[in-house]
Amino acid sequence: MVDIYDKIKEGERGAWASIVAYLVLSALKLTIGYVFLSSALQADGLNNLTDIVASVAVLVGLRISQKPPDADHAYGHFRAETVAALIASVIMALVGLQVLIDAARKLAGGSGEAPQAWVAGVAVLCAAAMYGVYRYNRDLSIKTGSQALMAAAKDNLSDALVSIGAAVGILGSQLGMPWLDVITAFVVGLIICRTAWEILSDSLHRLTDGFDEQKLAEIRDTIGTVEGVQEVREVKARVNGSQTVLDVVVEVSRDLSLVEGHDIADRIEEEMKAKHDIYFVSVHVEPKEEEAQKPAADKEV
Known part of the structure; x- marks a missing residue:
């Protein structure tokens, strides 16, 4: 490259x-x-x-x-x-x-x-x-x-x-x-x-760090397709000259190891380079928040 x-x-x-x-x-x-x-x-x-x-x-x-x-x-x-x-x-x-x-x-x-x-x-x-x-x-x-x-x-x-x-x-x-x-x-x-x-x-x-909203949505969609990403919590982008600087927060499974989470971040960076020509990517990996337990059904009287 x-x-x-x-x-x-x-x-x-x-x-x-x-x-x-x-x-x-x-x-x-x-x-x-x-x-x-x-x-x-x-x-x-x-x-x-x-x-x-x-x-x-x-x-x-x-x-x-x-x-x-x-x-x-x-x-x-x-x-x-x-x-x-x-x-x-x-x-x-x-x-x-x-x-x-x-x-x-x-x-x-x-x-x-x-x-x-x-x-x-x-x-x-x-x-x-x-x-x-x-x-x-x-x-x-x-x-x-x-x-x-x-x-x-x-x-x-x-x-x-x-x-x-x-x-x-x-x-x-x-x-x-x-x-x-x-x-x-x-x-x-x-x-x-x-x-x-x-x-x-x-x-x-x-x-003033403005960025195209449509392009930002396309970037978010690409991140969402990366294997291991369960949810894209936040995507921020700004233009630095002719380059784009990207900050990403994603949620992954709580059962993954630190190394597995790092591998997901690497895959996101590679996708950004390949599909959006973005070389400056910072990825923060968060454990997926557990869903609140549903309330038990009312017992029949």
Whole structure:
């Protein structure tokens, strides 16, 4: 079985792929958008700049997450990835608001000169390139089990869709509606802000030990099927970066020895690794509580 730290290190390739792609595409979009008067393409380029920050945050988080536990971090450094995502979301939100303000000023000022039609082709090519990065990161995240990389892949896909939207705005401006390009830039700003909010809310949920209730129910069901477990008394889970930390209390037969109870705990840990990719599991075994004796039936008079 591949060590979890090896999986995290392998996920760095996806972060680097995103960074390189965003550097090239943002420079291309901002240059062409500025020279050929496309507000939508400029906004899309700014969007990619924020994505560079997000990708760097993922990379830094992955690097720090690989540090082993020490005296001050008994559970390791996995949450560094979540903190980095939180910082990146704030930066993304600020850039998104700037795009909205600039678009509103241009729309109110009547700035609406139509960019050339071929600029839309640039946006489509950029969308195709970003979709390729999305497929690469998605496949790599499935292989490594990296939740952070899967989030980055979803961001890549949203960027491809934003570029398609920019192309639509540019082409629309060729139909006698030059203001449509500015409107598209405004929509792109909204998408940036929405993505930032989604990352922010998810990061806060993880940092405050929130956990998906449906997934927790699935984990409880799996534990209940382990041989020797008579009842699942308590299951608690929290997210530590890209890893899940699980605390379990189960009841077993009172007649079991200490070694037999320990074997049941080992089986639970193995099931969590195999079925839920959870490596940090603490199992507490309790003897099954005896059922209260039923009251004797009333004697016939």
